[in-house]
Amino acid sequence: MLTISQLYIYPIKSLAGIKLDTVEVTDRGFKHDRRWMLVDENNRFLSQREIAVMALIKSRITDHYLEVTYKDSSIKIPLTPVKQEFITVLVWDDTCNAQLVDDDIDKWFSGVLGLNCRLVYMPDESLRNTDPQYTPEGYITSFADAYPFLMIGQASLNDLNSRLTQPIPMNRFRPNIVFKCAEPYQEDLINEFTINNIRFNGVKLCARCNIPTIDQDTAIAAKEPSKTMAGYRLKNKKIYFGQNLIHTGSGVISVGDELKVLSTHNEERFIV
Structure with missing residues (x-):
């Protein structure tokens, strides 16, 4: 048998994961998995491939926040963003709509990574299709x-x-x-x-x-x-x-x- x-989720793409005993399966994967992502000045995703220190940024989920920690510094990210500003972001060859989160949070991440970046969130209305070469029509994913x-x-x-x-x-x-x-x-x-x-x-x-x-x-x-x-x-x-x-x-x-x-x-x- x-x-x-x-079981693991990675709330912010390419940051440290969270190990769970139980997890909810939603329409685009595990709940909270890769619903957030850091993007550069061209709105392209950032990852450990180029910025290895992202591995050291850890997070945990509470009732209302995603709490993110790096060394002795931490921030709280609302699970539902307040900022009503949207941009188009790039994940590999895919473009999709994303919601900006908070200017102060952007400054925190920019300081940790040593480059200008912004944190974005994938709202429920943003539907990113899986690779049509390998999957039937109608399947979606997050920022994975x-x-x-x-x-x-x-x-x-x-x-x-x-x-x-x-x-x-x-x-x-x-x-x-x-x-x-x-x-x-x-x-x-x-x-x-x-x-x-x-x-x-x-x-x-x-x-x-x-x-x-x-x-x-x-x-x-x-x-x-x-x-x-x-x-x-x-x-x-x-x-x-x-x-x-x-x-x-x-x-x-x-x-x-x-x-x-x-x-x-x-x-x-x-x-x-």
């Missing part, structure tokens, strides 16, 4: 790279760590769902499955960038694990680790819930 072992969820089997990380001199934690890969399984990379071939009667589909293996090389506790980058992964998880010049998901339905899922596989993939693009 496959069971959920870890392209899909509502990323899923990884714990056995896959265990297998990778058995090949490394220094084991690494799961947070290097920034998943939303981690599950217990017997075989490594079982997630590669999972197509349709359910958790608490919510249907999920694996639609695309996750091609990894440089973020897994960044220590999420120090923001220091190294060659691993990409160097090792290139030896056995490389296909078409890309390193794959994890499966991107879409879903149908809403509800609540928790650590310990069963992941029931309904069908698997046999297409060549899911085989590494």
Whole structure:
């Protein structure tokens, strides 16, 4: 039996994640997951790929605020922005509408990152479609790279760590769902499955960038694990680790819930 072992959300894109025992599934992913994002002066998203210190900015959710901390400094971000000013932002090749949050909050983040930036929020009215090359019409996501969820089997990380001199934690890969399984990379071939009667589909293996090389506790980058992964998880010049998901339905899922596989993939693009 496959069971959920870890659940994560990342309220502000590319900042530190929050580990949860129970999480609500909404129309565009887990509640609060990547509903906020930092953008540069051209309204393009910022990420750890270029600014590794973003890994060290932590947050927690209270009843009314997203509380964000960096070293000894912190701010409170209202869960519902007050500022009624909207801009068009860029996430990779996608453009979508976003709501500005607060000028003072922008100054705080600009000081932490050492560059001019603004925090934006994705309101419910902003509907960003998933990649039509891999998903049917009508599926949406937040400010995530392209899909509502990323899923990884714990056995896959265990297998990778058995090949490394220094084991690494799961947070290097920034998943939303981690599950217990017997075989490594079982997630590669999972197509349709359910958790608490919510249907999920694996639609695309996750091609990894440089973020897994960044220590999420120090923001220091190294060659691993990409160097090792290139030896056995490389296909078409890309390193794959994890499966991107879409879903149908809403509800609540928790650590310990069963992941029931309904069908698997046999297409060549899911085989590494």
